[in-house]
Amino acid sequence: MVRRGAVLVTGASRGIGAACARRFARAGYPVALNYNRSEEAALALAEELRTGGAWVELFQADVGDTGQVERMVDNVLDKFCQLDILVCNAGIARQQLFTDITDGDWRELFNINVDGTFRCCRAVLPHFIHRKAGRIITVSSMWGVTGGSCEVAYSATKAAIIGLTKALAKEVGPSGITVNCVAPGVIDTEMNGNLTPEDLELLREETPLERLGQPEDVAESVFFLAGEGASFLTGQVLSPNGGILI
Ligand code: NAP
Numbered sequence: 001m002v003r004r005g006a007v008l009v010t011g012a013s014r015g016i017g018a019a020c021a022r023r024f025a026r027a028g029y030p031v032a033l034n035y036n037r038s039e040e041a042a043l044a045l046a047e048e049l050r051t052g053g054a055w056v057e058l059f060q061a062d063v064g065d066t067g068q069v070e071r072m073v074d075n076v077l078d079k080f081c082q083l084d085i086l087v088c089n090a091g092i093a094r095q096q097l098f099t100d101i102t103d104g105d106w107r108e109l110f111n112i113n114v115d116g117t118f119r120c121c122r123a124v125l126p127h128f129i130h131r132k133a134g135r136i137i138t139v140s141s142m143w144g145v146t147g148g149s150c151e152v153a154y155s156a157t158k159a160a161i162i163g164l165t166k167a168l169a170k171e172v173g174p175s176g177i178t179v180n181c182v183a184p185g186v187i188d189t190e191m192n193g194n195l196t197p198e199d200l201e202l203l204r205e206e207t208p209l210e211r212l213g214q215p216e217d218v219a220e221s222v223f224f225l226a227g228e229g230a231s232f233l234t235g236q237v238l239s240p241n242g243g244i245l246i
Contacts, residue, residue: 005085019218023216029084042151084135114161121164136177137181142185144158169228178230180233182240188215
């Protein structure tokens, strides 16, 4: 049996991150489950996965804080000894008119979405480089590819994540590390909780595959990029979006 190192999923208490944690746990990976505020949900997910036989450990940390990210990665390595995969999923969104965006709004979105991804990648890379192996999967959005009205700050962060992914893939490829990105379409999670049923129905109608995405759809793309079948892919953006963006 292949010995698997752990996967660290940031923002795994809910939504897409939780679906990724479930997918990796089902495949037998030890799972390091990061959460920030949703402790109850994270505890419940850990319990669920442990009941299914998985090795799961919880790590509370705000990816918006360098010290917390570095401590989290140290603790993950202490617990599991080996980390194979990093999924930079933690993120926040905000819908507002461009002219209403304050400096604080802009900085907060960048600090969590972009700087959080940067901090997590930087913290795991010495371990990956030492082993000459490792998979990083970043999480952008279709809005990072195409730009979303009333989501300029969010779109800018998600475009930055694509730039980070491509450049980092070139830098660490020679060290045997792949860096790829998923850019999901509209996924049915709490992040879209502010959309009305009518908005969601319109988005569903706009989608060639005629449904909204589920967190599991994204988890399958992430899982693919972490697997053997993706060993010659790096610096790529895979967009599970039902065809809403082609
Ligand atoms: P969600 O349901 O709102 O969940 C967000 C997750 O991120 C939660 O687990 C939350 O943890 C975590 N998080 C937020 N701020 C954090 C911080 N500072 N430190 C650590 N964790 C933090 O959102 P989602 O829809 O699953 O989105 C997950 C990712 O997919 C995000 O990067 C998002 O931009 C991206 N995405 C989503 C969609 C969509 O339509 N839903 C589409 C494209 C891309 P706590 O609750 O524990 O604080």
